[in-house]
Amino acid sequence: MSQKVDRTGERTLAVVTKADMAPQGLLEKVTVNAVNIGLGYVCVRNRVGDESYDQAREEETRLFSLDPLLSKIDKLMVGIPVLAQKLMQIQAACISRCLPDIVKKINEKLNQNVTDLGQMPQNLSSVSDAMRAFMHMLSSAKESLRNILIRGEYDGDSDEQMHGRARLADMLFKYSKELPSECPTSQKEFLMDEIKVLEECKGIGLPNFISRTAFMTLLQRKVKQISDTPVEFIIKVWGYLEDVVLKILMKYSDDYPQLHSSTRRASQNIIEKMKKRSLQVVKEIIEMETIADFTLNPDYMKTWNELMDQQENFMDVIHSSEMPLKINLNGFGLVEIGHLRQYSDAIVEQAFDMRMRLTAYWKIVVLRLVDEIALHVLRSLKVLVEEELELEMVNEIVGTRANGIEKMLEESPSVAGKRERLKKSIQLLKESKQVVANIMDRIGSVGEF
Template identity: 30%
Template sequence: MSKQSELTMNDSINNMLVVSSVSNVNPIESYDPEALRNSFHSEIRPILDVLDKLRTQGITEENVNIPTIVVVGDQSSGKSSVLESLAGITLPRGQGIATRVPLILRLQSCLSEQDSKILMEYENVKEMRINSEDDIEAAINAATDDLAGSNKNIRNTPISLHIRKPDAPDLTMVDLPGITRVPVHGQPENIYEQVRDMIMHYIKPEESIILNVLPAEVDFSTCESIRLSQTVDKKGVRTLAVVTKVDKAPEGLFEKVTSDAVSIGLGYVCVRNRTPADDSIAVARCRELELFNDHPDLRNIDRSMVGIPTLARRLVKIQSDMVRGCLPRIRDQIHEALQKRRQEMSNVPRSIDSVNEAVAVFLRLQNEMLNMLTQVVRDGDFSLVPDDCTLHYTARLHEEFTKFAEDLGKSGLRLSQPSQTDEIRQMFSEHQGVALPDFLPHTVLHQLVKKQIDSITQTCIFLVDRVFKYAAEVVLHVQSLIFEAYPHLRDRHHKLAIQVLNETKTTTVEFVERMLAKERTVIFTTNASYLDTIAKINSAVEKARRSNQAYIELDVGPIREGLILNEAVPATGWHREAWEMKVRIAAYSKIMHERLADEIPLEIRYALQRTIVNRLQELTMMQAFSSPEELGTLMQQDSKIIGRRVRLQQRIDTLEKSLMLVSGMIAA
C-alpha cells in the first residue's frame, strides 16, 4: 500500500479517540468501522454490487435511473478534499477546473489488504489495474487528457474508478466539474453552460442523491450549486450539504447550519479540509477531531453534524434507504426497456442461413413490394405511409395534371390582344386569291392551329418528364424501404425499375407526339361547345354594342378576359374578319386543350400503372436471379443491419440479466 494508506481509516479513528481522551473534551461520537462494515456488508453490499453491475453493463443508456450520489459544488469549494477524505486517496487538484470529466468513484470495503484492488475504466479502456494509490492521481489525469484533451475543456464522458480496501465506506459517487462563470485561459466561452448542463444531467433523475459541497466562508444562498440543485429538488428532500473549510470561517457557522435558509432536507455535515500541513489523511482526521472539540465557535454544533466519519455513515445510510426504495422502480424501468428492445428486434430482418430461407424471404419481399406499389400507385391508399407525402402518388399526380391543364389554357389566343388580331389580318392579306372574298381562308385556320400546337408541345413533353421522374422516385423509394436490409437485391430492383420506366417513358412520349401530330394535321370536332362558345362570345359583344358598353368580360377556357370593344372588336373590313377568325380559333383551342388535358394524363397514368403494378413485377421475377448462388449473393444483408441485430441482441441479453438480478434482489 502507499504512504497515504499507512494509517487506515480504522487507525485514524482510534487516534482520534486517543487525542480526545487526552484533551479531556467531549469527543465526536465514536465511530466503529468494524460494526459499520458488519451491519451493512450483509444487507447493503449485495444491493450495491448489483447496481454497480448495472452501471458497468451500461443500463443507464436504456433510460434506467440508478440511485447515485452526485457531488456538486462551485469551483474551489473543496469537493476533491471531501472525496479524498472519504476514499483515503489523492485526487487531481489544480488551478481552475481540476475535474473535467465525470468521475464515478466506487468505494468498496474488504476484509484484508490482500483483497484490495484499484481498477479504472473509461470509454474503450476496460478494467485497467492501478498498482498503487500513489498512481491514482496520475492515472486520472492521463485518462482525462485522453477524453477531454490536455487543455481546459470538459467532456461528459465518465471515468470509473473502483477502489476496494479495508474499512472503505460502501459508496458509489459521481464527482462533477466545479461550477465557474468566468472562463480562464484555454477554456471555452460557454464553460458555465457546459458544466451546468452536465450537472443537470446527473442530478435531474429522482433517484439521484445530491451531495452539495459548500465552503463555510460564503453565504450559502449565493452558491450556484444551491441554485442548480433547487431547480430539481425544491424542498431538498434528496440534498445533503457538506460544509468545508470550517477552520477558515468558524464564526457564525452554527447559526448557518441550524437555520437552514436554503432548504437542505437531508441536513448538514461540517468537515475540515485536509491541508498541505497534514502529512496524511489520518493526521487530517485527527486534527478535524481536535478542531470540532476545541474551537469555541464549533464545539456547540451537534456531534451528528460534524466529521468525515459522520459523513460516511450518513451517505451509506441515505444511499441504502434510497436503493431499497428504488429497486421496484428500477425493475419496472428495465422491463419496459426490455420490451422496447424486443420490439425493435422484431423489426430487424433475421439472418438467412440456407437457400430455402433465401427463396422464402425473396418471395415475401417481392409480395410486399407489389402490395405496397399497388396500394400507392393504383389504389391511392397511403395507410402504409401516412406521414410521407412523397409517396402520396395519386395526389401528387393530380397536382401535376391540374397544373398542366391550367398551363394549356394560358397558352391560347387572347381575345383582348389587338396585336394578335393584326397578325391574323396580315395572314388574310397573304392568302388573297385562294378563296372567294366572303369566305374565311381554311389555310389561315390551319396555320393558326399549327401555331397553337407548337406553343404547347414543350408543355406536353415536360409533363411526361416530370411525372415519370416522380414515378421513378416513388418506385425507388418503396424498393429502398422493402429491401433496406438487402443492398444487392435493392440495387438489382432499382436497375430493373429504371430500365422498364425508361422504356415506358419512350412509348409515352411517342404517344404524346402522335396526339400533337394529329391535332396539327386534322382540324376536327363534334363537340357542341365549339359553336356554343362562338355564339356566346358574339352574343356578349353584340349586347355590349347595343347598350354602348365600352368594356366587357368574357370567359373562354380557364381565363376570364376583359375587352375594350373599340380596340379588340373591329366593326367592319379585314379587321372584322380577323376578329371572327380569332373567335373561332379561341373556341377550337378550348376544345383542343380540354382534349389534350384529359388524354395525355390518362395515357400517362395508364402506362405507369401497367408498368409499375404489372410489368415491373413480371420482370423482377424473371430477371432477379438465375441460380441459387446468385440468389445467395443478392440476399446478403447490409453490414449495418447485421451490426444492429448484434447490438440489439447484446442489449436484450444485458437487460434480461439485469432484470433477473434486480428481481432476485427484491425477492430476497
C-alpha cells in the same frame, strides 16, 4: 454543516466519534436531539494506536458497558456494528426506491431488443427461402405504392412528398394553369394573324368561304407554341415518380443491402421505360391536335355563335369613320380596329370568323390536352405498379443477368453484426434483470442485513 444540503434533517445521520474523550453531557445531546437529526445518533469509539479491528470492538463494547456515563446511552445508539447496520439499512432503502425504475428500464430495453431481433430479416439458408423473402419484399413494396399512387393513402408516411396522389394533383393543376386559356397570338394588332394567313392561302373561289387550310395553318402554329408545356409536365411527373418508387423499393429492401444496387438499377430502368412511353403518347396527342379540327362538344358551337353575334356591330364600327377606333368585344375586352379599315370587308369578316372559331375551339384543345394526359398518367401508374414493377425487378434480380437470389443467402456484415449485438444485449439484460431481482429479494429479507 449538514443543514446546507439537508435543511429538514430528514436524511441526516449523526455519528459521534471519540465518545470516550468527552462523555460529559453526551447522553443529553443524543437524547434531546436539539438540532433535528432525522436518522438519529450513533456513538462510536475510534481505534487507538495499533489496535486491531477486533481489539477496538472489544474496547468499544467495554466502554459503553462499564463507563458510568456512556453506559446509560441506549445500546441501539452505540458501536460500530450498530453504525454499519444503520448505514446498510439506509443504503437498502435508497436502493429499494430506485430498483423499480431500474427494473422498468431493463424490461423496456429488453422488450425493444427482442422486437428488433424479431424484425430482422430471416437468416436465409436456401434458394427457396431467399425467393420467398424476395417475393414478400416485392409484394410489400407494390402494396405501398398502390396506397401512395393509386388509392391516395398516406401509408403512414408523414413526408408530404410521399403523398403521391396529392402531389400529382398539384402538378396537374399547375400544368393546366400553364396552358394559355386564351388562344395565343403572335401579333399585337387584332386579327392580323388571321389576315396574314388568309392572304397567303387565298385562291380562286367564292369569297365568303373560310379557308380550312388557313384555319389549320393557324391552329398548328398555336398548338406548336404550347407543345413544350405537356412534354415538360410529363418529365416532371416521372421525375417525381422515380423518387417515390426508389424510396419505397429501398425501404423494403433495406434488410438486404446486397440487393440495393440491383433495386436502384431496376427502378431507374422502369421509370425510363415508362417515361419514354408517356413522351410518345404526349407527342401523339399533340400531333392529333394539329392534323384535324374536330369536336362533338356542344360548347364549341354555343361559344362560336355567341362570339359571332358581335360581328355585325363590329363591321359597322369599321365602316363608320365617325366611330371610335376601339370596340369592346365580349371575350377580348377593348380592342383597336383602326388598322382594319384598310382591308376589304370580305377578308375582315373572314378573319373575324376565323378568330371566333379559333377562340371557341381553343378551349376544347386545352381541355383535351389536360384531360387526355391526366388519364394517361393515371393509367400509367396502374401499369407501373401492377405490371412493370414486378417484371423489371424479377428480371433484374432473379433473371440470368444477375444472381441476386444467391446474394441474399450471404448475410451482410452489418446485418450479422447487428444480429449478434442484439443477442448479446438480450442475454446481458436478462442476467441484469435476475441480479436486480435477487437484490430486491435480499432487501426484503431482514436477515440478510
